[in-house]
Amino acid sequence: MTSVIPVGPTRLSRPIATTVAGIVASMVVYGYGRTALDEMAARSLAIFVLAAVFWTAEILPLFGTALLVVVLQIILLASTGGLADEISGVLGVAEAAASEPPGTPISARAFIDPFASDVIMLFLGGFLLAGSMTRHGVDVALAARVLRPFARSSLALVYGLAALSAFFSMWMSNTATAAMMTALVAPLLAGLPDGHRFRWAILLAIAFGANIGGIGTPIGTPPNAIAFDHLNRAGYPITFAGWMLIAVPLEVLLLAIVGGILHARFGPESERRLALPTVQRPLSPRGKFTLGVLGLAIVLWLTGGQHGLAPGTVALLAAATLMAGGAIGSQDIEAIDWKVLILMWGALSLGIGVERSGLAGYLAGADLGSLPGGFWSAGVVVALIGVTVSTFMSNTAAAALLVPIALALALPGREELAVVAALSCSFAMVMPVSTPPNAIAYGTGQVPRWAMIQAGGAVTAIAMALLLAGYHFILPLAF
Numbered sequence: 001m002t003s004v005i006p007v008g009p010t011r012l013s014r015p016i017a018t019t020v021a022g023i024v025a026s027m028v029v030y031g032y033g034r035t036a037l038d039e040m041a042a043r044s045l046a047i048f049v050l051a052a053v054f055w056t057a058e059i060l061p062l063f064g065t066a067l068l069v070v071v072l073q074i075i076l077l078a079s080t081g082g083l084a085d086e087i088s089g090v091l092g093v094a095e096a097a098a099s100e101p102p103g104t105p106i107s108a109r110a111f112i113d114p115f116a117s118d119v120i121m122l123f124l125g126g127f128l129l130a131g132s133m134t135r136h137g138v139d140v141a142l143a144a145r146v147l148r149p150f151a152r153s154s155l156a157l158v159y160g161l162a163a164l165s166a167f168f169s170m171w172m173s174n175t176a177t178a179a180m181m182t183a184l185v186a187p188l189l190a191g192l193p194d195g196h197r198f199r200w201a202i203l204l205a206i207a208f209g210a211n212i213g214g215i216g217t218p219i220g221t222p223p224n225a226i227a228f229d230h231l232n233r234a235g236y237p238i239t240f241a242g243w244m245l246i247a248v249p250l251e252v253l254l255l256a257i258v259g260g261i262l263h264a265r266f267g268p269e270s271e272r273r274l275a276l277p278t279v280q281r282p283l284s285p286r287g288k289f290t291l292g293v294l295g296l297a298i299v300l301w302l303t304g305g306q307h308g309l310a311p312g313t314v315a316l317l318a319a320a321t322l323m324a325g326g327a328i329g330s331q332d333i334e335a336i337d338w339k340v341l342i343l344m345w346g347a348l349s350l351g352i353g354v355e356r357s358g359l360a361g362y363l364a365g366a367d368l369g370s371l372p373g374g375f376w377s378a379g380v381v382v383a384l385i386g387v388t389v390s391t392f393m394s395n396t397a398a399a400a401l402l403v404p405i406a407l408a409l410a411l412p413g414r415e416e417l418a419v420v421a422a423l424s425c426s427f428a429m430v431m432p433v434s435t436p437p438n439a440i441a442y443g444t445g446q447v448p449r450w451a452m453i454q455a456g457g458a459v460t461a462i463a464m465a466l467l468l469a470g471y472h473f474i475l476p477l478a479f
Helices: 009-036 039-057 062-077 084-091 109-116 118-135 138-152 154-171 174-184 186-190 197-216 222-233 240-266 285-302 311-324 330-334 338-356 359-363 375-392 395-408 414-425 436-443 449-478
Strands: none
Touching: 009 039, 039 062, 039 084, 039 338, 039 359, 039 395, 062 084, 062 109, 062 338, 062 395, 109 118, 109 338, 118 138, 118 154, 118 174, 118 222, 118 285, 118 311, 118 330, 118 338, 138 154, 138 174, 138 285, 154 174, 154 197, 154 240, 174 197, 174 436, 186 197, 197 240, 197 436, 197 449, 222 240, 222 338, 222 395, 222 414, 240 285, 240 414, 240 449, 285 311, 338 359, 338 395, 375 395, 375 414, 375 449, 395 414, 414 449, 436 449
């Protein structure tokens, strides 16, 4: 029997209305932009607005909007390999596609090349390294062994779960980390009565730990990678170790606060013996090989200033070593989350469009320095926008929109504002939809929404306060 899927207003009216609203907003911005900006800058602004609406409303899958951004920029902004000049002729615009410096044509390669950038290669190699860890049980073996010392008390267990989740999230996807750790604590949860509030502490420690741990390295989360790439392209070189120098102390401090908040709010009334996960068998030879490659990669990432290898090269070297050693195969290549890489590609390409079209030059004229408090006020504005937008949309998309703007502002220390933008996008931990780890914790059906909002709101507020209180003193250490 053929079923009929309803396609009436209840299913399609909202997406169609939002799509039309996004296109209209983009066209209106373009029309007004042509009166104040150069032609190419106005087109870039229109693409920016369209991307913001589509990413916010998720009219397309996030990676679909990223591809759309790349294609639109090639067609509208590129003279070589695109249609920028032809469109200018149709519109009666005399000037050619402008860029930095003005008058230099933009090539389509400018928007395609980011997919082969060092930061994309860094994530690609990181995905393969994480896949090998999962395939050979390295992640579970490490987690089970490291958790054992924390079994002595509920407070120590909360701290142990948060810290271990944070550590894994520094080197692999925070989504994969949260999924792995949630599965690992199943025996712990089974030993607690249904509805016991300590279940909330356990699951939220994993989610918040994974969220916070992601800030620690350039590969920890896509917003970091976006800022890392834009900073180096903009002439503010930052190393892998330099990023960790500023992010890890903040991470450790936040983990200390998170553990205390969760145990104070949701800790058990009395201590009880909990069943900890056990390792069923020792690591296989390939598991030990993977662990060795991971250790070597970490050392090479941290010593990049001495040997000169780019972080992406180190990640690819690790992946090639694992492939040569038989630890990963074609199935691991197929399992790579290409959607994330495409989303990052669109984010990096959007930033290049803002710069090369000349729009960044106009944004640099924004006089945020005239705000009361000057540089400090600019930091507050950037951080609040980052955390607010990321609460309701992908933090990767939010960083893609905000980091280029922060770097374009006419302020001293704008490189620090770009880092603030990236980090603030990772501090939205209030809602189940804010981050994948939050969604995983909520998806277990064991964490009430109000508990996540209450604890996540407190953590987000504290994280933002610490970031804004110290960013002008600590962030310069990275550059």
